[in-house]
Amino acid sequence: MIARIAYAFREMWASFRRNLTLTVAAILTSAIALLLVGTTFLIQRAFDNLLVQWRGDVEMIVFVRSDATPEQISLIDQTIKAAPTIIDVEKLQYLDKTQSYEEAKRIFVGDPVTLSLLTPDNIPSQFKVVPITQDPELVRSLSEQYRSLPGVQDVALAEDEFQVISTLSRFVRTVTLVMSLVLLFVAVGLIWNTIRTAMFARRREIEVMKLVGATNWFIRVPFMLEGLLHGLLGGIASCGGLWVLNSAWTNGVAGFKPGTGISSLVVPSGYLTGVMLMILAIGALVGAVGSAIAASRFLDV
């Protein structure tokens, strides 16, 4: 058993070095594809920071003054529920001060100055309103009505504030996702071709191996390991690139004026680690798929 594993790794390494030009091309392509995949996830997560308070079709947020009395709050609640034909009462959500503060931590992740001004005491609590109606004018007129209620600090409409960002975010996601899928496909193809070439270069050995009774898996495994290594090395390279990109971006954004939305566009390092692990896994998968297809198709040399 140990002899077989040693054999597989030795053969993998020999073949890996023999065909350096194609190998480098395959690794670079998968690195770039994976870098784009990672960037897609980071961009999405950064946009999510801005959009987190508008999740779940929320179109209007009624901010309640931090010093509002329970009576004022229940009056606001009743007023909103009084329009069940316009507002989805089932989905109406009230975030108390603690919940609102948790959400603010996410929104102002890149803006510690603003965040430090907020406490669970002075933060406004909020009603998140999901409308049933398709007519934005109806929602707008309701918002005017709510604004005049006692205890209401402000009413924010998604249409005014975040429609643009949400559209932009969706657009960027689609474009980067399509591009990374195309590049991943190219990476699989290049690894496939590299392995095919490696197998063709060793067709005499493969012929002898088959004649003396080596199993197909025994012949295949070194080639599949080689492809796996291509993908994995591409993944490692793209992790490095992703880390550099993210550090540069985070540092650059830190210089922006507090309070502008841009400084929210950063990702926590825990999330970055998760994305990197995922990229390594995708890289290994891409390599394994490309080489597995080649190794099963070109065994009859």
Next chain:
Amino acid sequence: MIRLESVTKRYGTETVAVRDASFDIAKGDFVFLVGPSGSGKSTLLRLINRQEQPERGDVWVAGQNVNQMAESRVPYLRRNMGNVFQDYKLLPNKTVFENVAFALEVIGKPRHVINRQVPAVLELVGLAGKEDRFPEQLSGGEQQRVSIARAFVNRPLIMLADEPTGNLDPATGEGIMALLEEINRTGTTVVMATHDHRVVNAMRKRVIQLDRGVIVRDQERGVYE
């Protein structure tokens, strides 16, 4: 050991390589398949080690139906067979020792077995002392001995030889035949395809003669004609 039952093999729709061939080869036999080029000798050998599958009929080897065998069992079938070719099929970038060891390595034999069996078989084929040469540094006869060593190192039940003397001068060819006969005496069944009259006539073994894919003669202690 080897039995063919009404085997027909066609390449494409027109060319009939083997037509309705039947024979039975017992354990320890030495059999020549003779006939001109294209008469189906090589195809018969390729049917026996399942490089080809027959269109009709059955091929039995060591009690197993070869053409109904699962693909995954084929490697284990081939471990019971040694193959020798006219063009040797040695790996040019490996030494004599490595070429022979390769056959054991790729069926998962441990190092200590390889280090014991390879020198023994090289001794048997008369190549002791040439372990570290590369194939291009050897004569044709020596290269064929390496290829026989590789085929025999795992002590197979059957040796299939396709024109093993085809590229060799008569004297060297005789040496190879002596070696195959010695291997045959250890109980290994030998099936050899050839169109070399001298070899067949000198050995006086069983002869199966083919003509355009049809068996026209099957004779004990035969000559080439």
